[in-house]
Amino acid sequence: MLDRLKKHPAYPYVAPFLLFMIFLVLEGLHPSALYVVYPIKTAVVGLFLLYLFARLPAFDLKQPWLAVSVGLGVFLLWVGLGPKILWGEIKPGSGFNPFLFQDPQIAWGLIAIRIFGAAVVVPVMEELFWRGFLMRYLIKENFEEVRLGTYTHFSFWVTALLFASVHGSFAPVAFLTGLIYGALFVKTKSLGAVILAHAITNLLLGLYVVQTGQWFFW
Numbered sequence: 001m002l003d004r005l006k007k008h009p010a011y012p013y014v015a016p017f018l019l020f021m022i023f024l025v026l027e028g029l030h031p032s033a034l035y036v037v038y039p040i041k042t043a044v045v046g047l048f049l050l051y052l053f054a055r056l057p058a059f060d061l062k063q064p065w066l067a068v069s070v071g072l073g074v075f076l077l078w079v080g081l082g083p084k085i086l087w088g089e090i091k092p093g094s095g096f097n098p099f100l101f102q103d104p105q106i107a108w109g110l111i112a113i114r115i116f117g118a119a120v121v122v123p124v125m126e127e128l129f130w131r132g133f134l135m136r137y138l139i140k141e142n143f144e145e146v147r148l149g150t151y152t153h154f155s156f157w158v159t160a161l162l163f164a165s166v167h168g169s170f171a172p173v174a175f176l177t178g179l180i181y182g183a184l185f186v187k188t189k190s191l192g193a194v195i196l197a198h199a200i201t202n203l204l205l206g207l208y209v210v211q212t213g214q215w216f217f218w
Contacts, residue, residue, distance in 0.1 A: 009144050012052040013133035016125045020045050021166075034096055035110060042117035049124055057132060057148065061192035070184050071200025074177050078201070078217070079208055082173040090169050095215035114218065115206040123198035126163075130178070131185045131194055135159045149189035156182050177201075 005011060023041035027034045049056075061067070083090075098110035136143035138155035160178030167174035185194045209217050 009142075010133060010137070012055040013128045016045055016048050016052065017129035019048060020122075020125055035098070035101075038096065038117065039110070039113045042113055042121055045125055046117075046121045049121065056128065057191060059192035059195060060190050061196060062188045062190035063193055064196060066188070067184065067190075067193040067196040068200055070180060071197040072204065074180055074197065074201040075204040075208070077176060077180075078170075078173055078205055081176075082170055082217075085172040086169045087171040088169050090216045096218035097213075097215040111210055115203065115210075118206050118218075119199050119203035122202060123195045127181075127191060127195045127198055130159055130163050131182065132191050134162070135182070135185070147189065148191055149185045149187070151186045156186070 020041065023037055023045070027037045027041075096110075096114060098107040098114070101107050101110070132148070133143060135155045136146035136148070136150065138158055139146045139150060139152050156179075160175055160182055163178035163181075164171040164175035181194050181197060184197055185191070188194070205217060209215060
């Protein structure tokens with residue numbers, strides 16, 4: 001059974017995402033679990049992506065400056081609009097605040113891991129699943145026959161909605177983000193472009209969080 005799953009075309013797209021979601025559940029088991037689980041999650045999911053690399057689609061990077069511009073624009077959208085259109089409320093003291101540890105070496109080590117995870121591992125893992133797999137699977141079960149970046153109303157909007165659904169209180173701005181990344185994907189037909197845009201957004205957001213101490217974004 002497991003061998004059949006591993007051989008399925010969807011496996012390299014879906015398995016890293018599911019593994020990531022399992023770690024998210026573990027992070028929620030205790031307020032302090034996040035600080036232990038996140039580094040493990042980043043390492044395990046990152047290594048898993050490397051293990052699957054030969055089975056992943058080509059990350060052809062098209063229109064890189066457009067991707068960078070989109071990433072910057074989405075970052076500005078998150079910091080400017082995100083806290084104003086929350087779904088529910090953010091609990092005081094929530095988020096990933098590494099300076100809860102008195103040792104600055106631990107704090108900066110956690111920051112480095114967090115930014116690496118957000119800017120490198122997460123964009124690849126998420127875009128493989130959302131745009132590389134789901135957006136095509138919603139068009140045709142044999143998704144590999146669907147060209148990257150193919151648009152239908154149903155696949156485009158449902159993918160954006162589901163993308164938003166896993167972003168908690170930030171679901172409204174995440175929905176807009178899903179629409180923007182999806183539009184970039186449709187325009188460029190490039191998984192590399194949307195991964196780059198996502199990486200730029202997350203990198204800038206991470207640097208902003210560290211600079212301002214607005215840990216609730218994390």
